[in-house]
Amino acid sequence: MDWIDSIGFIAASLTTASFVPQAWKIIRHKKVKDLSLTMYAMMFTGQGGWLIYGVLSQDFPLILANIIGCSLTGTIIAFKIFIKE
Numbered sequence: 893m894d895w896i897d898s899i900g901f902i903a904a905s906l907t908t909a910s911f912v913p914q915a916w917k918i919i920r921h922k923k924v925k926d927l928s929l930t931m932y933a934m935m936f937t938g939q940g941g942w943l944i945y946g947v948l949s950q951d952f953p954l955i956l957a958n959i960i961g962c963s964l965t966g967t968i969i970a971f972k973i974f975i976k977e
Contacts (some may be wrong), residue, residue, distance in 0.1 A: 897952075900953035900954070901953045904954065904956065908957045908961045908964070918968055918971050919967070922971070927972055929969065929972050929973070932969050935961075936962060936965040936969060939965060942954055942958045943958035946958060
């Protein structure tokens with residue numbers, strides 16, 4: 893792994909990990925009333941686009957970060973749609 897990949901892994905780890913506290917709080921408290929569904933839908937769509945781009949360009953940091961990111965934002969969206977508190 894070269895230094896460019898290292899930067900990619902660090903950036904991907906930080907941006908992906910930033911969703912963990914919000915997702916964990918939602919799962920624990922089951923409260924999503926004040927969250928924007930539009931924001932999370934846009935984020936999920938963007939992450940899906942980056943995932944496709946990462947697969948097509950064979951960029952492992954992008955692929956890994958966006959698989960995890962889509963999972964976290966998808967969980968938040970599911971809670972927002974089905975819990976509605």
